[in-house]
Amino acid sequence: MTEEKREAIRRFLPSPELKLPEGFSSSGYFIIKGKVEKSLVEEISRAKNEPEWMLKLRLKALEAYERLRFPNWVVGVEELNIDEIAHYVRPDAGLARSWEDIPEDIRKVYESLRLPEAEKRALAGISFQFESETVYLGIKKLLEEKKVIMLPMEEAVQRYPDIVKQYFNKIFPYAEHKFAALHTALWSGGVFVYVPKGVRIPQPVEAFFFMASALEGQFEHTLLIADENSEIQFIEGCSAPMYKRYSFHDGMVEIYAHRGSKVKFVTLQNWSGNVINFNNKRAIAEDNSTVQWLEGSVGSRVSYVYPSTILRGDNSRTSIYTVSISNGKKLKDTGAKIIALGKNAAGKIVSKSISANGGTNIYRGLVRISKGSMNTVVSSSCDSLILDRESKSLTYPHNQIEEETASVSHEAKTGTISEEHLFYMRSRGLTEGEAKSLMVLGFLEDVLVDIPFEMASVLNSVVQLEFSKIGGTG
Template sequence: MTEAVKTADVEELLRYTSIDELYGWEWEYAKEIEIRGKIGRDIIEEISKVKKEPEWMLRLRLKALELFNKLPVPKWLTGIEEIDLEEIAAYVKPRAELTKEWTDLPDEIRKAYEKLGIPEIEARFLSGLTAVYGSETVYSKMKEKLEEKGVIILPMEEAVQKYPDLLKRYFARIFPPSDHKFAALHVALWSGGAFVYVPKGVKIEQPIEAFFFIGGSLEGQFEHTLVVADEDSYVHFIEGCSAPLLKKYSFHDGMVELYAARNAHIKFTTLQNWSRDIINFNNKRGIAKENAIIEWTEGSIGSKITYTYPSTILAGEGAKTSNIVIGIANGPYLKDTGSKVIHAAPNTASRIISKSISNNGGINIYRGLVRINKGAYNSIANVECDSLILDESSMAYTYPHNQIEEPTATVSHEAKTGRLSEDQLFYLSSRGLSEGEAKSLIVIGMLKEILSDLPLEFVSILNRVIQLEFSEVGGIG
């Protein structure tokens, strides 16, 4: 980062007085290519051509398109009918060349990241950063010392060109497009995102981040993240996302695939803060081999509707996973979240923690699946669902589901629903806090332990976002 970049520092960021001020209204930015229309072969061939893709990737996209056309819309999804795929741009390339210098980016694009203090956070706390605007990666950089260790952090398109063997082995393999319609749509249209490879024995101390920004109305974003952690390695990947307030909605259908080889440890944290005009669909799955660890922490704060179910397949003996899913639905919004763990090897352990907060008409839904295959001896699974409902107009539902085929397995499930009482609210307000402030303290408190291993600056920003989210100023009443 050069001195010339004027960037909002974390302090400045903490001074926003409302959540709307933080998002801001959508602004114009120059586009180089925009592809819209019925999702079909033409569109996909065009995208593939723009990216100068090898044949195998085009074939993969077309196979996914076939599946997309064939698969039904999942019946259990609420609100998905609001999306009109023909209305949404399948591909938007902003007029900006991929760079390693923030100063190279056009002002109106750089602004999106500076507003949120991303360049400063990168310089101080990250090993590498990939920034996606619309459908393309506009910035990608890794700290030099990682290069020496053989770490790869690349925009996904570049990885397709440079590392076809690795990509063919993992891309859309961990989460195949045949899983459901929106996974197929994602693979057909994917664009932008980050590829990370951590070589054997390399432990990356500072996190790597990918930051996704949707700049305008009626845009589709289909970014793809793939993290491959080789044996005995460690990496913490953070993804963040945001968008301004839009005149119309936009659609995000992203995918994250994680592969943790023997003894590898991947920590994957999502801080989702889309504006209220984004419908957010995620496809997240990891495979953990022998004694590997995968930890998902998914914080869904923003968006109009979010569907996200980070999942892990425990494929090797002794593999472990911890899936923490946090949903905050404040206002007439839906957080449809959950987690899936498949125990496919002996002595595997999983822990799912779901924490939901519903306020001001918000709805949280938890959908969970714990499957223990026959032969996954002595596996242990724990599920905890903790729902906090802050007023009469809000709701929380939990749909846990277990499929246990192994008699030596131990599975436990705990569910707790708490409501904020009038007396608790009175207590806090008698100390000088407004209702919104009191609620934000409770929410921050509910999340504090599970967010404790994030860098402090992230926690400060998150705390601030939650305070703004619940503040009455400029909020949605």
């Protein structure tokens, strides 16, 4: 395994191997916890010294949270008690612009994730969020020269209120469901990125999120605006050490792709096995723009995530790839949504799930073609691979087609790996784990060729590690 590959894997290392550095202490952290109510929301807003309009938005979202019912199809979260966790945890650290300035114990975490190397070699910019706040922002000259704005979300609220107001919570309104409302009432952290007209960023920017302790919530909000004819690739990574009890993640990503722009948003989620993960991800695509999502769900105990694109503009395009691995007693409820409004729009959903050792994957998808979205073509395909009898996979696709000229197709396939397959591969000298990892990689191949090379190689290695435990991480 090459050094580069090792490095990349470190960033997304299977969580059980991730540990907090010796001497780590959160004793000086400022914490807001307890029942989610008006006074708590006001306290968070005060701690952030926010403008009035943001507090108002939070409070309206809180009302919706109280009003909205808990979705009845959400399972596996019995342990979750929203009113017992810490909703805001501010580490004892300001925003560093150079990683030498991050307090030592947090810097060690940053280094153990191999982020400095990634930053130097492959990224145009990076933000690192620790608990509820961004503690580090590294931006290469190139971004400044091209007038790209990349800031912690809070700072954008202060410095660019007009832009933020125009988009924040407009792409994914809080009223849509209880967890979107909760997120909006409590949000903290996340990144704001604005790419000016015609600017193409050759290297990706990355945001990395880390949750250090049990019984806390992380509610980061990422807003990405690609102005006309611009181009950006965004990588999102997340990780956490294994704790004794659960933690809760309820983030949001909003993307606005203006005319002719291209946005690629890649997530590799590798939370530790006791994180309950909700995510709210949506993009709006204007005329001739392209939005691509890749959601790699590897970690966490329970995940609910459905990247969505609204194809508002004519000739807008989107592709949504989801790769979900439930290895062990895990549940991944993932999927995608495409809502087409513009003419000649095109969408493609490719979902791949792998269930092993008692894991469950659920695909939940929606394709809606509105009247007037003429000649729009959307295809979706769901492939499930089930590695043993204890594991399962379920598929719930849903189509709503109001436009006669549209064409929508859906296919679903389920494959299993039987003892006969394994014996065959073993009779060629491979161990059971090696046989499984080859079959899983083969199953993912058509997705792997379609995503950025670096991410493909990371995902490839994560799969090999996950299923064969060979070739270690050194």
